[in-house]
Amino acid sequence: MTTFEHLMEVCLKRAIIYPDSEPHGAIAGFYDYGSVGSEIKRRFENEWRNYFLNVNDNYHEIETCSIMPEKVFKASGHLDHFFDPIAECGKCHTKSRADHLLEDVLGEKFEGLDADRLNELIKEHNLVCPKCKSQFKDIENFIMMFPVTIGAGDSTSLGYLRPETAQGPYSAFKREFRANRQRLPLGLGIVGRAYRNEISPRQATIRQREFTQAELQIFFDPEEEPEVPFDKVADKLVRLWPQGAKKVKEVTAKEAMKVTGMSEFFVYHLALVQDFFRRIGLYEHVRAYEVPEAERAFYNKYQWDHEIFMPSMDKWLEVMGFHYRTDYDLKSHSKATGEKMNVPGKGYVPHVLELSFGVDRCVLALLDTSYKKDDKREWFALNPLVAPWDVGVYPLVNKDKLPQRAREIQQLLKLEGLKVFYDSGGSIGRRYARADEIGVTYGVTIDFDTLEDDTVTVRFRDSTEQKRVKISDLPSVLK
Amino acid sequence: MTTFEHLMEVCLKRAIIYPDSEPHGAIAGFYDYGSVGSEIKRRFENEWRNYFLNVNDNYHEIETCSIMPEKVFKASGHLDHFFDPIAECGKCHTKSRADHLLEDVLGEKFEGLDADRLNELIKEHNLVCPKCKSQFKDIENFIMMFPVTIGAGDSTSLGYLRPETAQGPYSAFKREFRANRQRLPLGLGIVGRAYRNEISPRQATIRQREFTQAELQIFFDPEEEPEVPFDKVADKLVRLWPQGAKKVKEVTAKEAMKVTGMSEFFVYHLALVQDFFRRIGLYEHVRAYEVPEAERAFYNKYQWDHEIFMPSMDKWLEVMGFHYRTDYDLKSHSKATGEKMNVPGKGYVPHVLELSFGVDRCVLALLDTSYKKDDKREWFALNPLVAPWDVGVYPLVNKDKLPQRAREIQQLLKLEGLKVFYDSGGSIGRRYARADEIGVTYGVTIDFDTLEDDTVTVRFRDSTEQKRVKISDLPSVLK
Numbered sequence: 013m014t015t016f017e018h019l020m021e022v023c024l025k026r027a028i029i030y031p032d033s034e035p036h037g038a039i040a041g042f043y044d045y046g047s048v049g050s051e052i053k054r055r056f057e058n059e060w061r062n063y064f065l066n067v068n069d070n071y072h073e074i075e076t077c078s079i080m081p082e083k084v085f086k087a088s089g090h091l092d093h094f095f096d097p098i099a100e101c102g103k104c105h106t107k108s109r110a111d112h113l114l115e116d117v118l119g120e121k122f123e124g125l126d127a128d129r130l131n132e133l134i135k136e137h138n139l140v141c142p143k144c145k146s147q148f149k150d151i152e153n154f155i156m157m158f159p160v161t162i163g164a165g166d167s168t169s170l171g172y173l174r175p176e177t178a179q180g181p182y183s184a185f186k187r188e189f190r191a192n193r194q195r196l197p198l199g200l201g202i203v204g205r206a207y208r209n210e211i212s213p214r215q216a217t218i219r220q221r222e223f224t225q226a227e228l229q230i231f232f233d234p235e236e237e238p239e240v241p242f243d244k245v246a247d248k249l250v251r252l253w254p255q256g257a258k259k260v261k262e263v264t265a266k267e268a269m270k271v272t273g274m275s276e277f278f279v280y281h282l283a284l285v286q287d288f289f290r291r292i293g294l295y296e297h298v299r300a301y302e303v304p305e306a307e308r309a310f311y312n313k314y315q316w317d318h319e320i321f322m323p324s325m326d327k328w329l330e331v332m333g334f335h336y337r338t339d340y341d342l343k344s345h346s347k348a349t350g351e352k353m354n355v356p357g358k359g360y361v362p363h364v365l366e367l368s369f370g371v372d373r374c375v376l377a378l379l380d381t382s383y384k385k386d387d388k389r390e391w392f393a394l395n396p397l398v399a400p401w402d403v404g405v406y407p408l409v410n411k412d413k414l415p416q417r418a419r420e421i422q423q424l425l426k427l428e429g430l431k432v433f434y435d436s437g438g439s440i441g442r443r444y445a446r447a448d449e450i451g452v453t454y455g456v457t458i459d460f461d462t463l464e465d466d467t468v469t470v471r472f473r474d475s476t477e478q479k480r481v482k483i484s485d486l487p488s489v490l491k
Numbered sequence: 492m493t494t495f496e497h498l499m500e501v502c503l504k505r506a507i508i509y510p511d512s513e514p515h516g517a518i519a520g521f522y523d524y525g526s527v528g529s530e531i532k533r534r535f536e537n538e539w540r541n542y543f544l545n546v547n548d549n550y551h552e553i554e555t556c557s558i559m560p561e562k563v564f565k566a567s568g569h570l571d572h573f574f575d576p577i578a579e580c581g582k583c584h585t586k587s588r589a590d591h592l593l594e595d596v597l598g599e600k601f602e603g604l605d606a607d608r609l610n611e612l613i614k615e616h617n618l619v620c621p622k623c624k625s626q627f628k629d630i631e632n633f634i635m636m637f638p639v640t641i642g643a644g645d646s647t648s649l650g651y652l653r654p655e656t657a658q659g660p661y662s663a664f665k666r667e668f669r670a671n672r673q674r675l676p677l678g679l680g681i682v683g684r685a686y687r688n689e690i691s692p693r694q695a696t697i698r699q700r701e702f703t704q705a706e707l708q709i710f711f712d713p714e715e716e717p718e719v720p721f722d723k724v725a726d727k728l729v730r731l732w733p734q735g736a737k738k739v740k741e742v743t744a745k746e747a748m749k750v751t752g753m754s755e756f757f758v759y760h761l762a763l764v765q766d767f768f769r770r771i772g773l774y775e776h777v778r779a780y781e782v783p784e785a786e787r788a789f790y791n792k793y794q795w796d797h798e799i800f801m802p803s804m805d806k807w808l809e810v811m812g813f814h815y816r817t818d819y820d821l822k823s824h825s826k827a828t829g830e831k832m833n834v835p836g837k838g839y840v841p842h843v844l845e846l847s848f849g850v851d852r853c854v855l856a857l858l859d860t861s862y863k864k865d866d867k868r869e870w871f872a873l874n875p876l877v878a879p880w881d882v883g884v885y886p887l888v889n890k891d892k893l894p895q896r897a898r899e900i901q902q903l904l905k906l907e908g909l910k911v912f913y914d915s916g917g918s919i920g921r922r923y924a925r926a927d928e929i930g931v932t933y934g935v936t937i938d939f940d941t942l943e944d945d946t947v948t949v950r951f952r953d954s955t956e957q958k959r960v961k962i963s964d965l966p967s968v969l970k
Contacts, residue, residue, distance in 0.1 A: 027670035032556040033662045035828040036563050039641055039648050044659065047551035047667055047679070054552070066905075069913045072526030073533070077511040077701050078557075078684060079637075084515050098643065107643055158558075160637050160652070162518055162700060164577065164586060164690055169518050173639070180523065183512045188526055191506035193916055200526070205557060205684065211643055221641060222556050349514040426545070429908070434548045437672055 014383055016324040020216055022390070023049065023379070026450050029217060041213025041221035043372075048450045051400035051431075053224070053375050056292065057203050059397055060226045060369065063288045064201060067281075070192060071199030071228065076180030078205055079160050082170040084179050087348035088341070094175060095153035096211050097130050101141035102149045109212050110151050113139055124307050127151040156208045173207035178366060180204075181229040182341045185362075186353055189231070194356050197238045201228040203371070217372040218329065224371035230281070231342070231362035233355045237277045245283035248290075252316075253301045260299045272302070274314060278365065282316060282334055285367060289318070293395030294374075297321050297381050300334065311340030320377040331373040335366040382451065384474075392451030393474045402430040403490060404447045408459040410436050418458040421468065421483065425456075428487040448473055454490055493862055495803040499695055501869070502528065502858070505929050508696060520692025520700035522851075527929045530879035530910075532703070532854050535771065536682050538876050539705045539848065542767045543680060546760075549671055550678030550707065555659030557684050558639050561649040563658050566827030567820070573654060574632035575690050576609050580620035581628045588691050589630050592618055603786050606630040635687045652686035657845060659683075660708040661820045664841075665832055668710070673835050676717045680707040682850070696851040697808065703850035709760070710821070710841035712834045716756045724762035727769075731795075732780045739778045751781070753793060757844065761795060761813055764846060768797070772874030773853075776800050776860045779813065790819030799856040810852040814845040861930065863953075871930030872953045881909040882969060883926045887938040889915050897937040900947065900962060904935075907966040927952055933969055 023029040027046030031038035045053050065071050085091045097110040110130040111122040117139060122130065131151050133139075140146060158173040174180070181188075181200035188200055203226045213219050232238050246266040253260045254271055263271055265283035272279060282300065289295045303315040318332035342361035346353045353361045382393045396402065405422045407414035415436060425432045433452075435443050444455055455471040462468050462483075470489060471478045481489050502508040506525030510517035524532050544550050564570045576589040589609040590601040596618060601609070609630050612618075619625060636651040653659070660667075660679035667679055682705045692698050711717050725745040732739045733750055742750055744762035751758060761779065768774045782794040797811035821840035825832045832840045861872045875881065884901040886893035894915060904911045912931075914922050923934055934950040941947050941962075949968060950957045960968050 024666075025670070027667055030663070030666050032659075033559050033563050035662060035665060035824060035830045036560050036566065039560050039650065041641075042556045042558065044556060044663055045554040046663065046670065047553055048670075050552050050554040053554065073529050074526055075524040075529040075532065077521045077523060079521065079686070079701055080512050081515050081518050084512050087515065107646065154643050158639050158641075160639065162520075162637075162688065164633050164688070167586065171518065180511075183514060184509070184523055184525065186514060187503075187509050188506055191504070191525065191527075195916075207558070209641065209643070222558055345514060351514045437674075 014324050014385065016215065016322075016380075019324045019380055019383060022383075022449065023216075028052070028379070028450070029376075039221075041210055041219070043217050043220060048400050049375070052378065052394070052398055052451070053371065055398045055400070056375055056378065057224075057226060057371060059292055060203065060288070060371075061201075063291065064228050064284070064367065065199070067284060068197060068199060070195050070197060071201065071230070072188070072192070073201045073203070074181065074184055074188065075204065076177070076184060076202060078174050078207070079162070079171045080174050080179060080183070082172060083348065084183060084345075085157065085172050087344050088179050088182070089344065090157060090172075090175060091155075094156050096156050097125075097127050097151045098154045098211055099130075099134065099139075099148040099151050101144060101146050103146035104141060104144040106141055106143045107211055108142070110134065110148075112212060112214075113142070121307070124309075127153060154209075154211060156210065158207050158209050175208050176206050176368075177202040177204050177225045177227045178229055178341070178368070181227075182345050182364075185231065185342060185345075186351055189353075196355065196362060197230050197232040198362075199228055199230045201226070215325075217376050220372060226369040226371050228367045229341075230365040230367070232277070232365065233358070234339075234360075234363040235355075235358070237275060240277055240280040242276045242280050245280055245287065248283050248287055250283055250286045251295070251299045253299050255302045255304050272314075272316075278314060278336065281365060281367065285318060285332060285334060291395075292378065292398050294320060294377060294381065297377070299328070301328075311338055312336060313338050320373075320381065322377060322380045324380050324383070329373060329377065331370050331377055333366070333368040335368065337364040337366055339363050389445055389448055391448035391473060394451040394453075396453045399451045399453045400431075401433050401447075401450075401452045403432045403454045403456055404443065404452045405432055405434050406440060406443050406455060406457045407436055408440060408457055412460070413463060414458050414460070417462055421456065421458060421486070424483070425486065425490070428491075430487075430490060444471060444476075456486065456490075493803050493864060495694065495801075495859075498803045498859055498862060501862075501928065502695075507531070507858070507929070508855075518700075520689055520698070522696050522699060527879050528854070531857065531873070531877055531930070532850065534877045534879070535854055535857065536703075536705060536850060538771055539682065539767070539850075540680075542770065543707050543763070543846065544678075546763060547676060547678060549674050549676060550680065550709070551667070551671070552680045552682070553660065553663055553667065554683065555656070555663055555681060557653050557686070558641070558650045559653050559658060559662070561651060562827065563662060563824075564636065564651050566823050567658050567661070568823065569636060569651075569654060570634070573635050575635050576604075576606050576630045577633045577690055578609075578613065578618075578627040578630050580623060580625055582625035583620060583623040585620055585622045586690055587621070589613060589627075591691060591693075592621070600786070603788075606632055633688075633690060635689065637686050637688050654687050655685050655847075656681040656683050656704045656706045657708060657820070657847070660706075661824050661843075664710065664821060664824075665830055668832075675834065675841060676709050676711040677841075678707055678709045680705070694804075696855050699851060705848040705850050707846045708820075709844040709846070711756070711844065712837070713818075713839075713842040714837070716754060719756055719759040721755045721759050724759055724766065727762050727766055728774075729762055729765045730774070730778045732778050734781045734783055751793075751795075757793060757815065760844060760846065764797060764811060764813060770874075771857065771877050773799060773856060773860065776856070778807070790817050791815060792817050799852075799860065801856060801859045803859050803862070808852060808856060810849050810856055812845070812847040814847065816843040816845055818842050868924055868927055870927035870952055873930040873932075875932045878930045878932045879910075880912050880926075880929075880931045882911045882933045882935055883922065883931050884911055884913050885919060885922050885934060885936045886915055887919060887936055891939070892942060893937050893939070896941055900935065900937060900965070903962070904965065904969070907970070909966075909969060923950060923955075935965065935969075 028049035032042035314336035319328040407418035507528035511521035793815035886897035
């Protein structure tokens with residue numbers, strides 16, 4: 013357990029996460045991943061790809077542009093609906109998000125309410141400006157997308173930085189559907205940046221203006237729901253907080269069909285989401301909150317927000333959305349463009365199930381839930397799949413052929429597909445401590461005995477347990 | 492050999508590259524990578540990481556923001572110098588890049604000249620508007636960065652979408668230098684998006700408004716140039732076109748020291764660049780053009796543009812820049828921010844060697860140089876490291892346990908770390924043809940004999956040669 017402030021200090025010091033353009037005066041809501049953080053983030057992203065793009069042969073990754081034409085966001089509804097409700101202080105003109113003001117004071121969620129309702133609530137609860145205690149003006153809607161003017165002079169086009177990756181797959185659907193021989197289900201995933209002009213960016217990478225999403229859009233025929241190998245997940249546990257329930261229920265995927273009222277196709281994918289969290293060490297911290305109809309976008313028939321309990325903040329953080337978006341997206345784009353996007357031979361377009369992960373929040377959840385501290389040291393007990401490196405290789409001293417032997421062992425482990433770094437700086441204890449602080453899974457120390465008998469000391473990060481191992485056994489011990 | 496138009500048709504049809512937001516009317520200069528293209532691009536990027544970030548233990552990847560504050564670009568010189576010279580027709584107001592107009596007509600390079608000189612050249616050669624044949628107005632400078640307004644109302648900041656990834660590492664230098672214990676050389680690499688408001692985007696992904704770079708900034712002490720394991724590259728061949736030479740010289744890295752007049756540190760990295768191209772099958776198409784002083788940015792002491800000959804365009808395309816940027820970057824950022832960025836104990840800042848790869852152009856070069864066609868078929872003879880998939884697995888027919896056995900073999904090969912897809916659609920010949928058209932390296936066909944004797948047919952893309960192989964030998968044959 014730690015405070016969020018301390019967690020961020022560790023992140024800063026260890027080049028995990030730091031403010032962007034720091035020497036020039038960072039702008040709120042922009043963060044970089046440093047030489048350690050980007051390794052963790054990349055591993056998370058690659059695990060995501062390995063997991064979700066292997067679910068079905070027809071689930072693919074694509075890479076679309078982050079600047080998209082205005083027409084896309086007219087069709088998607090963003091231009092008409094993607095606003096933040098801004099409460100401006102009548103006296104000091106400080107701007108805040110109205111729903112956040114209410115949430116901070118009342119401890120409930122107020123996202124998705126319209127300006128009129130928020131005005132009522134602010135008056136009802138006598139909320140005043142947190143800075144100068146004056147009354148707020150009426151709430152105004154502020155568009156959350158960044159506009160970008162493309163071209164010069166008379167021949168300019170208006171675009172926007174995408175506020176989510178999802179519009180890429182919808183726009184690319186027709187071409188991919190054809191190239192992939194009109195098979196359904198078709199999954200189109202993107203791991204990429206998205207941008208929102210947040211009025212009040214918050215808490216480091218939790219609410220940023222530039223952030224990374226990993227989203228999978230699954231297009232399917234709602235009248236012939238795709239068969240799924242449900243057996244593979246039937247006995248896996250999931251953690252659900254359904255509407256009306258007093259607390260989280262842990263049930264098998266099979267039982268979840270009754271609890272959620274959803275069919276195999278949906279429950280299968282919900283179970284995969286939680287199994288993915290299990291794989292990277294987050295399952296025991298997760299819950300899927302069933303969002304009530306009043307809080308859902310009108311087109312979302314099912315919505316389960318996956319939240320992770322963040323020890324340093326003592327609260328739940330939304331990291332993933334499971335959205336059954338029905339025919340809203342393709343219907344909208346089809347209507348706006350006149351392009352037919354129908355299920356072959358049918359009078360309707362494919363429906364969409366969206367699995368939407370906030371990569372930055374997932375990475376932060378990995379760090380927060382794995383942070384440990386005792387009298388002697390602090391470390392990240394990261395799951396090996398998302399640790400920045402698998403192994404640190406350390407020559408005990410920098411002489412007598414130890415560095416040379418250590419380099420050979422580093423090379424050997426690299427060839428085995430392990431992520432390895434070499435560190436010869438400072439005492440061995442200091443090197444272990446440095447590796448612990450960034451969550452490296454194993455340490456391998458080369459000493460004088462190594463030169464004699466081809467054994468090394470393997471140290472495990474979490475237990476600090478040390479074990480003498482033959483070099484020839486190293487790959488199997490470390491894997 | 493093919494035309495560029497045909498190459499792009501294949502890319503469109505096979506979901507390799509297509510215009511972004513197509514159904515909404517794509518804006519020029521924005522392209523997507525489809526379900527096949529993104530596999531090739533990602534493999535290129537991962538090979539780049541594997542290669543360059545393993546050169547030195549202190550070369551790291553970081554991930555910085557694509558929107559950066561105005562101050563960064565004031566310090567870097569972009570705000571004052573990053574212009575396109577625009578020639579506007581006096582009659583029909585068509586806008587063109589003046590240097591491109593000259594290049595198209597005269598067949599030489601004119602990049603980097605100032606507006607006055609370009610005006611002179613246009614008059615000297617009587618260039619007129621390509622559309623209406625009227626005279627041009629005087630050339631105007633047009634800033635090539637996209638501005639982004641961040642925040643709302645009174646409290647906005649101005650930022651720009653980065654026109655190159657390089658400013659991220661310069662801004663992050665101080666923090667990374669400290670976190671990595673002030674060791675030099677320090678390499679900071681980014682694989683990420685960059686943005687330029689090009690007036691005349693050209694030829695698909697060659698000149699885009701949104702594109703991907705893979706750039707490595709290497710910071711070093713110029714007075715104590717880092718030692719490098721030069722022996723490892725001494726005998727490797729490089730292809731150079733030095734100033735004053737009449738044609739490309741192919742020499743060893745050792746000989747290149749004399750030819751280039753550069754020290755081991757620089758020639759080592761130049762040889763690595765070409766060795767990387769060798770690794771992915773592009774070396775025989777590459778040349779390094781030594782940019783003359785008059786065409787270089789004033790801070791570039793050495794500049795070798797790596798170009799690849801594009802058969803479909805019958806011309807050389809710049810894909811990579813090798814830039815010795817001296818102390819320009821850190822000195823500029825240090826001066827603008829007041830932050831000291833010195834080499835420890837020295838009165839100067841580290842110098843920078845930049846290895847800058849245009850990812851989209853490299854991917855296009857991979858496709859163009861590997862495209863083959865004969866009477867019977869067309870295919871991409873891609874190097875296996877950058878092929879979209881290693882293996883296609885095909886059950887001969889969709890019955891009698893063949894699909895089930897094929898799935899088992901797909902799983903087996905996946906566990907061996909190979910990239911495998913499964914295809915059961917259409918005749919086996921059609922499946923081979925489809926795989927060839929996207930450059931899949933091998934095909935493995937499961938037939939009735941497989942069920943009897945555990946053998947399969949392996950087909951190699953380039954020769955179409957087929958070979959009967961035991962399943963237990965498959966991994967070693969395919970690797």
